Amino acid sequence: MAAATERVFACMGVRDIQIGLAAREFSAREVAEASLARVHALDGATHAYLETTEQLAFKAAARVDAAVAADDLTACGPLAGVPVAFKDNMNLEGAHTTCSSAMLANYVSPFTATCVARTLEAGGIPLGKLNMDEFAFGSSTETSAFGPTRNPWDLARVPGGSSGGSAAAVAAGLATVTLGSDTGGSIRQPGSFCGTVALKPTYGVVSRYGVVAFGSSLDQVGPFTRSVEDAAYALNAIAGRDALDCTSQAVDTDFTANLADGVRGMRIGVVPAFMEAKGLTPEVKAKVEEAAEHLRALGADIVEVELPNAQAAMSAYYVLGPCEAFSNLARFDSVRYGYCDPGHKDLGSQYEASRAKGFGPEACRRIMLGSYLLSAGVYDRYYYPAQQVRTLITQDYASAYEQVDCILAPVAPRTSFAFGEVSDPTDMYLSDMFTISINIAGNGGMSMPVGLGAETQLPVGVQLISPQFKDENMLRVAAALETVYGPAPVAPAFAPGQPYPEGSMVDIPDAADAVPGVDLPGLLTAEGSFGVAHQASSAAQRGLSERLGNAEAAPSQVEKAGE
Amino acid sequence: MRKLEEVLQDWEAVIGLEIHAELTTLDTKMFCGCKLEFGAEPNTHTCPVCLGMPGALPVPNRAAIESIVLAGLATNCDIEKHSMFYRKTYMYPDMSKNYQTTQGPVAFCMRGHLDLDVDGAAAKERIDLEGLEVGESRGNVTRTADGYTAHVGITRIHMEEDAGKMVHIGGGEGRIAGATHSLVDYNRAGTPLTELVTEPDLRTPEEARLFMQKLRQVYLALGISDCSMEEGSMRCDGNVSLRRRGAKEFGVKTELKNMNSFKNLHDGLAYEICRQAEVLEEGGQIFQETRHWDPSKKRTIVMRVKETADDYRLFPDPDLAPYVLTDEWIDSVRAKLPELPDQKAARFEDVFGLSAYDARHLVEHRETADFFEVCMELAGGDAAKLAKPVANLVINDVTAYLNAADGVALADTSLTPARALELVRLQAEDAISSKQAKEVFAAVLDEDKDPAAIVEERGMKQVSDTGAIEAVIDAVLAANPDKVAQYQGGKTGLIGFFVGQCMKEMRGQGNPKLINELLVKKLG
DSSP, rough: OOOOOOOOEEEEEEEHHHHHHHTTTHHHHHHHHHHHHHHHHHHHHHEEEEEHHHHHHHHHHHHHHHHHHHTGGGOOOTTTOOOEETTTBBBTTTTTOOOOOOTTTTTOSSSSHHHHHHHHHOOOEEEEEEEOGGGGOSSSSSTTTTTTOOOOTTBBOOSSSSSSHHHHHHTTOOOEEEEEESSSSSTHHHHHHHHHHHEETTTTTOTTTTTOOSSSTTTTEEEEESSSSHHHHHHHHHBOOOOBTTTTTOOOOOOTTTSOOOOOTTTEEOOOOTTTOOOHHHHHHHHHHHOOOOOOOOTTTEOOOOOTTTGGGHHHHHHHHHHHHHHHGGHHHHHSOOOTTOOOHHHHHHHHHHHHHHHHHHHHHHHHHHHHHSSSTTTTHHHHHHHHHHHHHHHHHHHHHOOSEEEESSSSSSSSOBTOOOOOOOOOOOGGGTTTHHHTTTTOEEEEEEEOOOOTOOOOEEEEETTTHHHHHHHHHHHHHHHHHHOOOOGGGGTTSSSSOOOOOOOOOHHHSSSSTTTOGGGGGSSSSOOOOOBBBOOOTTTTTTTTTHHHOOSSSSSSSOO | OOOHHHHHHHHEEEEEEEEEETTTTTSOOOSOOBBTTTTTTSSOOOOOTTTTTEEEEOOOOOOHHHHHHHHHHHOOOOOOOOOEEEEOOOTTTTSSSSSEEEESOOSEEEEEEEEEEEEEGGGGGGGGGGOOOTTTTTEEEEEEEEEEEEEEEEEEEEEEEEOOOOEEEGGGGGSSSOEEEEEEEETTTEEEEEEEOOOOOOOOOHHHHHHHHHHHHHHHHHTTTOTTTTTTTTTEEEEEEEEEEEOSSOOEEEEEEEOHHHHHHHHHHHHHHHHHHHHHTTTTOOEEEEEEETTTTTTTEEEESSOOOOOOOOOTTTSSOOEEHHHHHHHEEEEOOOOOHHHHHHHHHHHHOOOHHHHHHHSSSSHHHHHHHHHHHHGGGGGGHHHHHHHHHHHHHHHHHHHHHHOOGGGGOOOOOHHHHHHHHHTTTTTTHHHHHHHHHHHHHOOOOOOOOHHHHHTTTBBHHHHHHHHHHHHHHHHHHHHHHHHTTOOOGHHHHHHHHHHHHHHTOBBBBHHHHHHHHHHH
């Protein structure tokens, strides 16, 4: 087994990489090459990556190196030279965007998501696309059609989900910054399970354009990093109004500005009902209490606050989420793109077979649920009350923030579980019991790693929750906790200098194999262009050919008709 | 089947319309920046948003919202300050997202109305107004001097997006039955589309046709759509049911589609009314169904039967924030309202002294109204004097010519306002007779020449020179001494004979009025 490169760029922080680049100790090209080599060497163990994007990485690196040569690294932006990777529900022109679904196994993005474009514009070096629960439905990354991601801290355990690949890649030192998306806890819960900083901004801070929608009113994009500062850099890069997403808002905050301010004088809320919740394990509870004690010691006021309606959040979520998901997934119909089951003579049977085979069981469950909840007569009994609950919970948070600047809570009730350990869907849904109300209300929330649980010796995160559009508050508290706990470490088995884990060398498909000659998208070239979706067949490579009966999914403007 | 006039003696038809109009005059689509263009190569005006690619999001077109608010203001609607977009689910390849973005229970425009002036033959379909005095009202109808006015309620006008176009290959006449495959063109997908729904206030096919015509005039005046029924940018579906005269309960309605011209709208509804009457009179039952008007076979055929209401799973679109329109903004849109056809007609009556009938028919088409206005400008100080003859020329001759020359625009003919005015002046000044005027009118259009030149060329100028006429009269009297004696003996009816003789001498070009006057003088 070869040792890792002497300098492991993907294990470094943003600032250290940029100091090294500016001092010409190494080039961005070297960062790209070494980081991709490390991904190819190590990812077999954790399976965070679905695809690498070598050509795009080298082009991005060339731009950074040109800026260094001109002595103007800052011209590139806050993520210049930083190895980054994206959850596979984010479009990157020329790369696949599969949402870890057989439905989109062959789908190549014809355009780039705003959050991805902004990361690249900020100088990030794109290493590839990351595994997830299918269409973000899940809390363990086990529903991926391409096999689960394994937790770098214990390969027999789940990384959490749905952004499991994004969390694992950062925890394993396979990227410095990754982006994930969070609809009910999909950034924060895997952040807690994998021991990374994981931030879901206030709804509207980051554009959703180009992120394949799950629950449009709940989805929000955010970064995974190993330090609070890196999270702030990443948020600086991606936040702000986007003309292509009318739910996005103008943001002019520098999220790094108050990281060193400490928490003296800050009022931090603790929710007694959360701390007494059934299912919260003693080791997680102890960590939250420990963090509260540290914050008190650092000068914060710890205040108890009530969120009287928060217990209804789960119920509201499992009405609103599936309703929006049902509608958002209606477009996957086999006509223009996506899996098309062959040989059908009429439209109805083609729709049915393509969707039945293209979607996994959890996706089908949520579609069925949403379809039922929105149907005539049922809608009034569920959707409408769920929206009323939403208003109440939003008001709860708003009044809590009249008393406090930030709320401290658990992220997940427990540490990572073993594969297959949680098989009942409703038990799985409880993974998000402390995170869901924040999506319902729209506030920002993040998972801050606070070491290992006393019992399981697995990472534990505590959740920091901000008032709406005050995401800097939780970053400031997180930075104070970081002075106690230190930055998040790379998982021991993946730490630089360690021999590679067994079975870690695999051949990850590269976007260039599928689509030769792709160019940098969107903001990096003159104009974002849109062409016909490229089609590639790496389905076999992804072990899907059997399930799909060797069918080639072809983009088609032709559908079979006739009666 | 019985005739409509007979059927309507026994049955009252209850008609409501749903009128779709694409906002074709906008530059871009409803939720993306794709260009709006009819007839482009298939799938050339598409993008991730209107193709429903994963991750694409809609951004509403502000100009479209302004257009629909204009439409609402022009049709006396309340403009709702709080409304939002909904998703209406249905799976079909022409709808790329498999849901249509449309509006929910509250539309931008609610509770409006248009008043229809029905006159002439069109008023004859309404047989239940007997005994109604002019100015007297019954229901939504008020009797007028030349017909009646119907007050037609508008339930709502909402904003939505159009679907793509499907072409079915391999079946007969492009129909889906028997097709081997289908093609989809998404150029039209996402075109801003307004849907106006009327109250069931219409009672005759003529009223339905007039409503559609009037709405088209309003939209054209607003400049929000080209309203081409042929290209489908303005489309009309009709709901029709029958009830016995005097009954209060509504009958079962059918929905009629494919009425893509004013004539088809009238004829389709008329057929359907007669068909329903026949079924009911034979003891049969009307089923709630969608029927297709086939103009070539002149009948309606069943498209699909609605056994249960469709479940569109309508819910608020979370990608689009709810609208909050301010009074200031609505007022700023109101300030952009142009003169509407009704206002224009009132002005024509007021300024030019036209009758209500003339004014109404002049404004039926923007081009004829504009033409009339240019004529009046050119007429200068004579405007008031020439208004009536110019209006007659436009309403009768010009309209008849345009109707006959199917689809020709007035602006593309050789009849300019200056020529029309010249023609009217020639006649008003007794230079030509009314019969000659008709000939000149036709010649202007055929030969692209000025009326004066045609009159000159054909030597048809009316002779009003007293000297010349007197000479002819003298000759005629000299040649008929016996008739002169009879006339002077009291047989004054012979004046016609003398006029005729003079006209004959002058090969029809003498001014008959002048001849008459001079004859009376000479004989007296």
